[in-house]
Amino acid sequence: VDLKADRLIGAFVVGTGIPMVCRRRDILRDHFDREGKDGYAYAYVYPGMNKVMQAAGRVIRTNGDKGVIELLDDRFLTKEYQELFPREWSEFYPATIGNIHKIISDFWKNVVQ
Numbered sequence: 001v002d003l004k005a006d007r008l009i010g011a012f013v014v015g016t017g018i019p020m021v022c023r024r025r026d027i028l029r030d031h032f033d034r035e036g037k038d039g040y041a042y043a044y045v046y047p048g049m050n051k052v053m054q055a056a057g058r059v060i061r062t063n064g065d066k067g068v069i070e071l072l073d074d075r076f077l078t079k080e081y082q083e084l085f086p087r088e089w090s091e092f093y094p095a096t097i098g099n100i101h102k103i104i105s106d107f108w109k110n111v112v113q
Contacts, residue, residue: 004061010068011059016075017051018044041080049084066111068104070095 019025025043033039052071059067075081077094085092093103 003058005065008059008067010070011055012070012072013052013055014072016045016073016081017048017055019047045080045084049081053086068107070100 021044029039029043031039032042056069059065059069095103
């Protein structure tokens with residue numbers, strides 16, 4: 001399904017998309033650990049973040065698309081995850097139940113201007 005223009009103006013991504021722990025991923029993790037790299041990141045974090053990026057990509061498909069992407073997991077506030085954000089995500093706003101309505105309203109007001 002290709003929802004163009006204003007047919008899809010937002011997405012809520014619940015969680016970091018980390019795959020389930022399994023023997024195959026553990027083998028991959030162990031391999032990268034032996035190579036002196038962060039095996040957990042290669043086996044779990046990067047594939048999970050790829051899923052997050054795919055979900056976000058459904059909202060922003062062309063240069064003219066505008067939309068809100070809500071990342072619903074505190075782990076996205078950590079340096080580890082923020083370093084994986086695309087450069088276009090340099091502006092982000094930590095939200096709570098108390099301020100989410102204002103953040104989204106302000107976003108759309110600025111987009112319309």
